[in-house]
Amino acid sequence: MAEDNNNQNDNSEYEQVCYLCRRPESKAGKMIHIPNNICICADCMQKTFDSMGNMNGFPGMMGGMPPYMDMFTGGPNGFEDIPQNQKLKKKKKEEPKAEKGEGENGDTKGIxxxxxxxxxxxxxxxxxxxxxxxxxxxxxxxxxxxxxxxxxxxxxxxxxxxxxxxxxxxxxxxxxxxxxxxxxxxxxxxxxxxxxxxxxxxxxxxxxxxxxxxxxxxxxxxxxxxxxxxxxxxxxxxxxxxxxxxxxxxxxxxxxxxxxxxxxxxxxxxxxxxxxxxxxxxxxxxxxxxxxxxxxxxxxxxxxxxxxxxxxxxxxxxxxxxxxxxxxxxxxxxxxxxxxxxxxxxxxxxxxxxxxxxxxxLQAMTEEMLARVMTEPKNAILKQYQKLLLLDEVDLQFDQEAVAAIAKKAAEKKTGARALRAIIEEFMLDIMYEIPKDDLIGRVTITKDYIEHHGSPKIEMRESGEATLLTQRPD
CATH class of the missing domain: 3.40.50.300 (P-loop containing nucleotide triphosphate hydrolases)
Structure with a gap:
């Protein structure tokens, strides 16, 4: 019973749609309800009666509803059978505005x-x-x-x-x-x-x-x-x-x-x-x-x-x-x-x-702008990777020279800021793959040499077990 009440409340926010012409009630007018929760506008109902009146001698009239009226029994739930993304919300009634443009609870978010x-x-x-x-x-x-x-x-x-x-x-x-x-x-x-x-x-x-x-x-x-x-x-x-x-x-x-x-x-x-x-x-x-x-x-x-x-x-x-x-x-x-x-x-x-x-x-992206795009915005791409590794309790850092090297590579591709993620994904792949293997890695620093394929990132272990793990790790 509770679920039925919830469905009725949900549907009360939406306009009813004519089962035949598919017009909402704001366009077609008040709906006529027939069994199986089906709604029909007055125009379609009148057309149905007119067509039935012109079908004298139609064999389907004997013994009940003609075959073309079977459409009314096709959907067991009528209006509820319409997908949610095709239901129109009813217009809200105009209410007196609260002082200072606030809502009922003083909340102006989304207004x-x-x-x-x-x-x-x-x-x-x-x-x-x-x-x-x-x-x-x-x-x-x-x-x-x-x-x-x-x-x-x-x-x-x-x-x-x-x-x-x-x-x-x-x-x-x-x-x-x-x-x-x-x-x-x-x-x-x-x-x-x-x-x-x-x-x-x-x-x-x-x-x-x-x-x-x-x-x-x-x-x-x-x-x-x-x-x-x-x-x-x-x-x-x-x-x-x-x-x-x-x-x-x-x-x-x-x-x-x-x-x-x-x-x-x-x-x-x-x-x-x-x-x-x-x-x-x-x-x-x-x-x-x-x-x-x-x-x-x-x-x-x-x-x-x-x-x-x-x-x-x-x-x-x-x-x-x-x-x-x-x-x-x-x-x-x-x-x-x-x-x-x-x-x-x-x-x-x-x-x-x-x-x-x-x-x-809009201006074309320069190397300086690309370097700032990676570090300064609230959701900068380097901050995204730092947060990903922070979930593994690893501190990810980038040298200024490394950031400049990434920006230089991106500027050469001539595709603006879109090139940044492709370049960063390339050299972050091995790091993201290897770090979960070792729980004692504490910090990873990306260097310019690593970006230019001349070296490796700087890895710092946690204080406990640092000596033994450094000897086990390959060069």
Whole structure:
């Protein structure tokens, strides 16, 4: 009995869905309950009666229900048979706000309130704890996000309607685009959906429709529509939907996807499948208003640097003001000079760029930045390995020269911070394998010689049994 009561309480938080048309009660109206806990909207019930009235002389009418009505006996639990990830939460009734923006217990965690919205310098300060460098990018994102949620939370659209400022990030791989967005969503405690533009296609083709990004945000908000309408969507690899050049086939994953995303970026009411990425007859549908959803797009934009160099060198080609063709070849931050015209030539349509007014670039990772990334952030990669070995009661240390050597190796790979873990995993493999064998190892120090394969790490034993174990250990 207790389990039944719990199930009823759980289901009371969710909207009931019509068994036939799969519309939730917020769209279809009050549901009609029939045996087996099945819910049917008034429209579908009327259509059923009309069809039964038009079936005079149908042999199945003799002796009970016609065969096509067997669908009602298919599910023993009706509404309870719907998967949990396809149930929509009911809208919460508006309650009077507590003083100082606090909840019932004075807890503001997870509640966005204009009086508790952090200022741009505080947002940047939190980003500094997790993201190294990229000061300009963090400043731009802090201001853009602050203005966006100030617009959402105050809801002052009486005289002057403030348009939202979607963001476009341009930067090389491994510079921290995705990590910036994840950290930002964690600071603001809002739902975040991260999706990849490479899987998006035009409606009607194999692949995900553009509305699938909203389905992921709805899932991240626990199927709470109101909460999802104040979330953040990060679309990575946005450069992959650029217009394809020199192609004779239909561009179903390029320009057409950009055109399909226009209504999402600007703000409109979109029909979204619940718990699925594609629309079909068996999935409930709901409506999401995208006017208050912040869209952040990011991409590496390969070969965009060539377009920028061509523009810069062609501005003055003759005379004393002429730029040499190789002037910008060694400029690692050439993407900082990007303009809207460069992105148009790359293949982004002007209507799409017009809905992304905040455009900025991220710096390429230098050796100094890579060395700081390994040691300074709260969850730096070296701190992660130190914590892993601390569980085995072993103190792991890294020499400054060793950190610099790792950063140098990573910079040579040209993949940004992503190269760090691959390099560290390589030389930490033997250490992680050997340490559990010997319970008396107290400290391991990673040296530059070990990183460069010229020596071994420095191992220190505990005080007890140190002399005997050092002789047993191979050189």
């Amino acid at each position: 966005i309130d204009i009086r508790h919205l952090p200022a741009p310098h505080i947002i940047k300060k939190h980003l500094d704890e997790y993201v190294i460098g990229q000061d300009y990018a963090k400043k731009v994102m802090s201001v853009a996000v602050y203005n966006h949620y100030k617009r959402v939370l105050t809801d002052t659209m009486d005289e002057i309607e403030i348009e939202k400022s979607n963001i476009l990030m341009v930067g090389p791989t491994g510079c921290g685009k995705t990590y910036l967005v994840k950290t930002l969503a964690r600071i603001l405690q809002v739902p975040l959906a991260i999706t990849d533009a490479t899987s998006l296609t035009e409606a009607g083709y194999i692949g995900d429709d553009v509305e699938s990004v909203l389905s992921k945000l709805l899932a991240a908000a626990d199927n709470d529509v109101e909460k999802a309408q104040q979330g953040i969507i990060f679309i990575d690899e946005i450069d992959k939907i650029a217009k394809k050049r020199n192609t004779n086939s239909r561009d179903v994953s390029g320009e057409s996807v950009q055109q399909g995303m226009l209504k999402l970026l600007e703000g409109s009411e979109v029909e979204v499948p619940v718990g699925a990425t594609n629309k079909n007859a068996m999935v409930p549908m709901t409506t999401i208003d995208t006017r208050n959803i912040l869209f952040i797009c990011g991409g590496a934009f390969p070969e965009l640097d060539k377009i920028i160099k061509k523009r810069l060198t062609s501005q003055a080609s003759i005379g004393f003001q002429a730029e040499l063709s190789d002037t910008y070849d060694k400029d690692e931050n050439i993407l900082s000079k990007v303009t809207v015209e460069d992105l148009r030539e790359f293949g982004m349509i002007p209507e799409f760029l017009g809905r992304l007014p905040v455009i900025f670039s």
